[in-house]
Amino acid sequence: MTLVERAGLWNEDRKAATREALRHMHAGEMSVVRLVFADQHGVLRGKTLTAGEIDGALKNGVGFTTTMLLKDTSHRTVFPVWRPGGGFGMKELEGAADVVMLPDPTTFRALPWAPHSGWMLGDIHFPDGRPMPLCTRQLYKRALGILGDRGYDFIAGLEVEFHLFKVEKTRLAQGDAGQPGEPIDVSLLNQGYQYLTEHRYDEMDPILEILRSNIVDLGLPLRSLEVEYGPSQVEFTFRAAAGVAPADTMVLFRSAVRQVAQRHGFHATFMCRPKIANVMSSGWHLHQSLKDKRTGANAFMDKDVPLSSAGMQYMAGLLAHARGAAAFSTPTLNGYKRYRPFSLAPDRILWGHDNRGVMIRVLGGPGEATTHLENRIGEPAANPYLYMASQIVSGLDGLDRGLDPGPSADTPYNSDAPLLPRSLAESLAALGEDRVLRKSFGDFFVDYYLKLKQAEIDRFNLEVSDWEPGVYFSLFFVLRDGGRLAGSYHVGGRRPRSGLA
Numbered sequence: 437m438t439l440v441e442r443a444g445l446w447n448e449d450r451k452a453a454t455r456e457a458l459r460h461m462h463a464g465e466m467s468v469v470r471l472v473f474a475d476q477h478g479v480l481r482g483k484t485l486t487a488g489e490i491d492g493a494l495k496n497g498v499g500f501t502t503t504m505l506l507k508d509t510s511h512r513t514v515f516p517v518w519r520p521g522g523g524f525g526m527k528e529l530e531g532a533a534d535v536v537m538l539p540d541p542t543t544f545r546a547l548p549w550a551p552h553s554g555w556m557l558g559d560i561h562f563p564d565g566r567p568m569p570l571c572t573r574q575l576y577k578r579a580l581g582i583l584g585d586r587g588y589d590f591i592a593g594l595e596v597e598f599h600l601f602k603v604e605k606t607r608l609a610q611g612d613a614g615q616p617g618e619p620i621d622v623s624l625l626n627q628g629y630q631y632l633t634e635h636r637y638d639e640m641d642p643i644l645e646i647l648r649s650n651i652v653d654l655g656l657p658l659r660s661l662e663v664e665y666g667p668s669q670v671e672f673t674f675r676a677a678a679g680v681a682p683a684d685t686m687v688l689f690r691s692a693v694r695q696v697a698q699r700h701g702f703h704a705t706f707m708c709r710p711k712i713a714n715v716m717s718s719g720w721h722l723h724q725s726l727k728d729k730r731t732g733a734n735a736f737m738d739k740d741v742p743l744s745s746a747g748m749q750y751m752a753g754l755l756a757h758a759r760g761a762a763a764f765s766t767p768t769l770n771g772y773k774r775y776r777p778f779s780l781a782p783d784r785i786l787w788g789h790d791n792r793g794v795m796i797r798v799l800g801g802p803g804e805a806t807t808h809l810e811n812r813i814g815e816p817a818a819n820p821y822l823y824m825a826s827q828i829v830s831g832l833d834g835l836d837r838g839l840d841p842g843p844s845a846d847t848p849y850n851s852d853a854p855l856l857p858r859s860l861a862e863s864l865a866a867l868g869e870d871r872v873l874r875k876s877f878g879d880f881f882v883d884y885y886l887k888l889k890q891a892e893i894d895r896f897n898l899e900v901s902d903w904e905p906g907v908y909f910s911l912f913f914v915l916r917d918g919g920r921l922a923g924s925y926h927v928g929g930r931r932p933r934s935g936l937a
Contacts (some may be wrong), residue, residue, distance in 0.1 A: 438495040439538060442565030453541035460544060461487055461554055469546070469554035471498055472691075473537050474573055476508055476888060477767070480691050482558070490539075490554075497536035499562065502529050504887070505560075505570045509768070510616050514891040524884060528562060535562050535568050543684060547651035549696050557684060566568050569880055573680070576821035579828040580679055580877065586835075588726040588735060590828055591808070593676035594686055596816050597718035598693070599669050599710055600643065601703045622703050622712075624668040629716075631665045640670065643702050650696045656685050665780070666716025674807075676723060683820035684934030690816075706816040708771040711902075717774035719781060719867055720816040722765075723799070724827060725808035726750065736800070737807045742789060743798050744807075751787055751796055751809055752841035753834020754827060758785045758795060759869030761826040762813060762856060762863040767889065769860045769896055771815035777849040782812050786845040786853040793848035795856070812858070829876040861893055886914065 440446045461469065466477035472482030483498050487937050502522070506515045506529070515523035522529020537558040545555045560571035567574045583590055601622035612618050625643070626636045637644070644661055651658050657675040664671045672693075674685055674723035690706055697704040709717040726735040726746070741749070754761075766772060775783045782795035789798050792812070800807025814823055833839075845851050864886050867873060874882050 438535060438783065439497045439561065439563070439565060440495050443538065443561055444565070445538075445566075450541065453544075457493060457494070457541040457556070458546040458547065461490060461634065464546060464550065464554075466546065466554045469493075469556060471537060471539050471556055471558055473558045473560055473571070474687050474819065474821060475507070476505055476572060476885070478687055478690075478821070479574070480687060484553075485553070489931065492617050494539055494541060495537040497558070499534040499536050499563075501532045502535050503532045503776060505535075505568075508892045510892075510895065510896065512891075512895075514888050522652060524528065524887070526880075532565070536563055543689070544674075545654055547692075547708055548650045549692075549699060555688075557687070568886060569878065572819055572821040572825075573683070575877060576683055576825040577680060579825040582876075583726075583828050583832065584729065586832065589678045589729055590824070591676050591678050591725045591727055591734075592682040592824060593723035593808075594674040594682060594689075595671065595721040595723065595810075596673070596686070596689070596706075597669060597671045597720070598664075598704055598706045599663050599712075599715065599718060600640065600697065601668055601705070601917040603698075603701050603703050618705060624712075625702075626663070626802065627667050629665055632661070637661075637663045643697065643700060644670065646700060647693055647696055647888060648864065649690065651692060654688065654692060655768065656689055656692075664716070667714060669716055669718060676725075683824050690776035704816075706754070708766075708768065708815040708817060709773045713886070716814050717779070717781060719774060719812060720765075720814040720818060720823075722809065722811045722814055722823065722827065723808050724824075726831075730734075734805055734807060737803065737805055738807070739803045742801050742807070743809075746835060747798075747807070747809070748841055749834045749837075749839055750831035751798075751834065752839030753831045753837075754796055754809070754811060755785050755787065755841055756834060756926050757826070757830035757870055757873060759854075759857055759863060759866035760873045761830055761867075763867040763889070764826040765811075765814040765818050765859070765887070766824075766857075766863065767819065767860070768815065768817055769893065772857065774815065774858050775856050775858065782856060783847070784845075784848060784851055784853040784855055786848055786851055787841055788844045788846065788848060789847065789888045794845055798844075825877070826873065829873060849923045859887060864893075865891055 445593045466487050468486055470484050472480040475481050481504055485493055486734040503513045506513050508514055517529055517532050521892050538561050539556040539558040543557040545554045545556050560568040569588050603620055604623050605621035607618040640837045659675050662671040695703045728735050736744050761911050774781045777783050780792050786794050787796040788794035795813055797810040799810055827916045868886055
């Protein structure tokens with residue numbers, strides 16, 4: 437019995453998709469196929485197989501070590517896998533044992549920038565066919581299934597900002613090795629704050645056209661390319677789609693942009709706020725609505741008001757759980773530097789009609805079939821499966837309890853509405869206390885995620901930032917009196933004769 441059979445997935449649709457993927461691979465000139473999965477951070481990891489091995493992989497998957505799911509963003513393994521229970525009470529994690537990535541044949545692509553390569557996204561299972569509970573794509577599918585049982589499909593469109601730089605100097609000398617390594621040196625592709633100016637777009641057109649053609653050749657539903665507000669910042673938007681497709685689009689888009697840019701001497705980063713003078717923070721605005729499965733109608737549309745009662749209740753759920761869900765929509769320490777007043781980014785938990793200062797913007801009007809919500813909270817580095825799952829979970833709770841979002845905000849930065857979390861630690865604390873998110877994601881996953889991200893915070897807190905010596909080095913430790921160091925103790929351990937000036 438194959439793994440795909442043990443997992444209960446070997447249905448007629450899967451068989452047809454498998455035949456179609458194999459037909460494309462055998463008809464082309466592909467020598468290898470990249471099999472990848474999205475890890476806990478939304479980073480794609482995987483293995484590359486020769487084309488002749490793919491038939492077996494589609495039926496029985498490919499093994500890899502469980503430690504791939506236990507690492508922070510420096511690729512350090514957070515959990516003590518050599519202890520009983522793998523350091524987290526799961527026998528299957530012990531000793532860096534294997535789990536299996538089972539490729540999803542419906543995701544098959546030929547990579548335009550590497551035409552000898554095929555590509556497939558996979559889900560993670562135990563060898564006996566059980567879903568691996570730390571697989572974020574399967575968590576999202578579970579949320580979609582619960583929503584489907586309620587009679588709705590989740591519809592999402594992507595609006596993604598990122599920075600694009602020219603590589604000036606790589607860091608590949610022996611002394612540059614690290615975990616992580618030193619960042620590379622880059623230069624801007626344009627100057628100033630010239631939002632949507634055609635001239636600035638034309639300056640970036642050579643690389644943007646290369647990115648555009650590769651993304652379209654991948655079959656991703658690209659809508660637009662824009663020069664964003666800050667220097668060397670751009671925005672790509674994608675048409676709305678249903679179900680798992682928008683999240684799959686996001687992980688493939690980020691991976692494609694980085695790979696294509698690198699091959700042409702550029703560096704693309706989805707870090708929210710790079711430490712480069714005068715750059716602007718990047719956000720990921722998630723446009724969303726629900727479709728009634730029975731009628732096919734937009735459940736957020738109403739012929740008499742801008743947003744239906746279902747839409748209002750769903751939005752109220754997003755607001756009610758915004759602090760805990762921020763741990764998924766903004767999962768890096770850097771991302772919280774974006775929540776600033778008067779910055780085209782939200783800093784409070786409120787909504788408004790077509791207002792770019794609020795957290796949730798209502799777009800559309802009475803009788804408009806495209807009526808939807810735009811959640812402006814996310815950062816472009818977020819794991820899309822967790823981000824979108826958190827929206828479904830939060831929105832459904834609003835529907836279940838008939839929540840009221842309150843009045844719209846006309847002056848969002850002057851409102852007394854609750855503030856969004858000011859740090860990753862604050863959002864993690866809110867996630868840990870959010871009973872609805874805990875119930876839906878499961879205590880096991882939430883506790884795992886909290887431990888994983890807390891390890892990242894602890895690592896950050898051990899580092900001395902550039903800010904600290906600028907403020908403290910001369911303030912508390914100054915040379916005087918012929919070279920003696922004023923302060924509590926001399927560097928050699930002896931107390932100086934004079935105290936602080």
